[in-house]
Amino acid sequence: MELVKSHLGRLRIVAFLEGISFLLLMFIAMPLKYIWGLTHATMDIGMAHGILFILYIFMVVPVQSELKWSTATTLWALIASVLPFGTFIADVKIFRKYSEVKMN
Numbered sequence: 278m279e280l281v282k283s284h285l286g287r288l289r290i291v292a293f294l295e296g297i298s299f300l301l302l303m304f305i306a307m308p309l310k311y312i313w314g315l316t317h318a319t320m321d322i323g324m325a326h327g328i329l330f331i332l333y334i335f336m337v338v339p340v341q342s343e344l345k346w347s348t349a350t351t352l353w354a355l356i357a358s359v360l361p362f363g364t365f366i367a368d369v370k371i372f373r374k375y376s377e378v379k380m381n
Contacts, residue, residue, distance in 0.1 A: 284343055288336045289372050292357075295333045296364035298326035303361060333358050344375050 281287060306318040334355065341351045354371055357363035 284336070284339045285372060285376055288333070288340050289368055289376070291329060291333050291336055292364040292368055292372065295326070295329040295358060296362065298322065298329050299361065299364075302326045330358060333364070346375075 281290070302319070302322045306322040309315040309318040337351065337354050340346070341354070346354070350371060354367055357367035357371075360366075
């Protein structure tokens with residue numbers, strides 16, 4: 278429950294969910310749409326992904342301000358949201374590092 282008590286913890290949760298939704302959209306919903314013509318999957322998963330994507334972008338700002346991230350770190354955190362597996366990599370390379378520093 279420590280994760281939900283900070284801006285960074287909440288960002289990490291949303292990043293994980295956004296990453297999962299992105300992968301579901303790319304590897305499940307898109308093939309269902311373009312191979313089998315099932316458009317409903319992209320609508321549902323796409324909507325969830327869109328909401329999580331916007332939430333992620335908006336959550337980077339308070340974390341950046343609170344932890345005084347450099348412009349480069351902030352840009353990498355934002356770029357991660359548009360790359361497959363990007364939010365998972367950002368969690369390992371950026372978010373965990375700042376989470377560990379904050380705990381010590």
